[in-house]
Amino acid sequence: MIFSRTWDWDSLETLSIPAAEIHTHLERLVGQDPDERTRAGRLLYCEVANQGHLYSAAAPCVDALTTRARTGTPLTPQSVSLLESILNARNAGVRAGLEDGSVDVTSYCRSEILAVLPQLLSHADGSDDEYFREVCYLIPQLADSSDEVVAFLRKSVSTLEGELRQAAVDALEEAEEVAEEGHMQ
Numbered sequence: 001m002i003f004s005r006t007w008d009w010d011s012l013e014t015l016s017i018p019a020a021e022i023h024t025h026l027e028r029l030v031g032q033d034p035d036e037r038t039r040a041g042r043l044l045y046c047e048v049a050n051q052g053h054l055y056s057a058a059a060p061c062v063d064a065l066t067t068r069a070r071t072g073t074p075l076t077p078q079s080v081s082l083l084e085s086i087l088n089a090r091n092a093g094v095r096a097g098l099e100d101g102s103v104d105v106t107s108y109c110r111s112e113i114l115a116v117l118p119q120l121l122s123h124a125d126g127s128d129d130e131y132f133r134e135v136c137y138l139i140p141q142l143a144d145s146s147d148e149v150v151a152f153l154r155k156s157v158s159t160l161e162g163e164l165r166q167a168a169v170d171a172l173e174e175a176e177e178v179a180e181e182g183h184m185q
Helices: 019-029 034-048 058-070 077-088 105-115 117-123 129-142 147-159 162-181
Strands: 095-098 101-104
Touching: 019 034, 019 058, 019 077, 034 058, 034 077, 058 077, 058 095, 058 105, 058 117, 077 105, 077 129, 095 105, 101 105, 105 117, 105 129, 117 129, 117 147, 129 147, 129 162, 147 162
Parallel strands: none
Antiparallel strands: 095 101
């Protein structure tokens, strides 16, 4: 897995597995085998955002996934689901160490995910139902920071049918609420 930054893996105090295994599970998360992706997603969830608590390992995981998205390689539905779990999690003041300092995990993850939003949306064209649904779960939280979210969902509502249209309708309702109020209920 490629990271854009050099992480201080010893600073990730909440890991329950060796840091080297994070790399292995990230590779599985973006791999070809859907069962492996699902298992890796569950394990990584426990390391980054378990039960709504954000952990420091979220920052390097987001780094790896957003670096991949920046190269134009589509993320897997399980990867998008992990990003959504990270955006939903809360734990003020969590930091992750870098070679040259540290980052606030919440701020870092949000800004990195926002930075690759165009790539995430470009792959959510409805051709992969599972990916599209995961994007619809992820993006409403970003509506207060990106007009692209509401525009994407409005277009999806007008062009898609059936289950995918309903996913877009539900996400649009949440996104419009976030855009108005600045947060999800």
